[in-house]
Amino acid sequence: MPKLNEYIDYLDGYLKKKVQGFKGYILGLSGGLDSAVVALLAHKAVGDDLLCVMIDIDSDPHDIRDAISLCEKNNIRYLSINLSEEYHHLVNNLENHQELTELSKINTKVRLRMVTLYALGQTNGMLVLGTDNMAELYTGFFTKWGDGGVDLFVISSLLKSEVYEVGRRIGVTPNILKKAPSAGLYFGQSDEKELGISYDELDAFLVGKKVSKKVRERALYLHKVSEHKRRKITAPKEYKR
Numbered sequence: 001m002p003k004l005n006e007y008i009d010y011l012d013g014y015l016k017k018k019v020q021g022f023k024g025y026i027l028g029l030s031g032g033l034d035s036a037v038v039a040l041l042a043h044k045a046v047g048d049d050l051l052c053v054m055i056d057i058d059s060d061p062h063d064i065r066d067a068i069s070l071c072e073k074n075n076i077r078y079l080s081i082n083l084s085e086e087y088h089h090l091v092n093n094l095e096n097h098q099e100l101t102e103l104s105k106i107n108t109k110v111r112l113r114m115v116t117l118y119a120l121g122q123t124n125g126m127l128v129l130g131t132d133n134m135a136e137l138y139t140g141f142f143t144k145w146g147d148g149g150v151d152l153f154v155i156s157s158l159l160k161s162e163v164y165e166v167g168r169r170i171g172v173t174p175n176i177l178k179k180a181p182s183a184g185l186y187f188g189q190s191d192e193k194e195l196g197i198s199y200d201e202l203d204a205f206l207v208g209k210k211v212s213k214k215v216r217e218r219a220l221y222l223h224k225v226s227e228h229k230r231r232k233i234t235a236p237k238e239y240k241r
Contacts, residue, residue: 015045023125024049031063035131036172038154052078055113110146127151140226160199
């Protein structure tokens with residue numbers, strides 16, 4: 001993938017340009033591949049003007065340790081914040097009025113992280129970086145107004161396989177590269193199990209390669225039902241004064 005090196009260089013310039021007028025970038029670092037790649041790309045572009053935040057909400061301790069290890073190895077500024085107590089207090093408070101679905105509780109974790117990043121980002125004059133890749137954005141495998149609520153995307157044009165390759169080239173730690181893809185929102189969560197197709201199959205579909213009917217139908221279905229996540233907010237027609 002010789003063109004990938006050129007694209008990495010382009011992303012460096014893109015991040016340098018977009019930060020102008022702000023004091024830097026802030027990023028939620030999960031201990032997974034996508035956020036690790038974005039962190040290293042942003043750190044290369046803006047150095048100490050990047051702040052990574054590990055937000056522990058009943059998270060796997062291994063993920064938090066892997067995120068901290070990545071930062072310490074690369075001299076990236078970071079904060080580690082535990083919001084488990086606040087999350088459970090919020091859920092319990094809401095459930096005093098109405099029982100929540102499990103999915104709504106999971107998405108509340110992601111949205112609480114978004115609130116945290118924007119509170120810190122606004123305080124520090126920083127833009128919030130998105131970590132979703134092309135496959136996630138196409139299938140809607142992100143939380144509306146959660147990890148989808150950001151100021152700018154970085155790897156949104158990269159397939160999952162390309163994110164892995166970028167990670168290898170820029171020095172993502174092996175323990176993160178070897179992990180099975182997971183949003184880490186509950187123990188045992190698997191991206192591919194929830195998607196119903198593998199990332200390799202999804203990547204192949206996205207670049208127009210021949211895939212099975214099952215893979216094609218599943219990818220198109222996920223794209224269709226998640227369309228509302230990618231649309232601008234619906235508004236009525238303009239009021240003519």
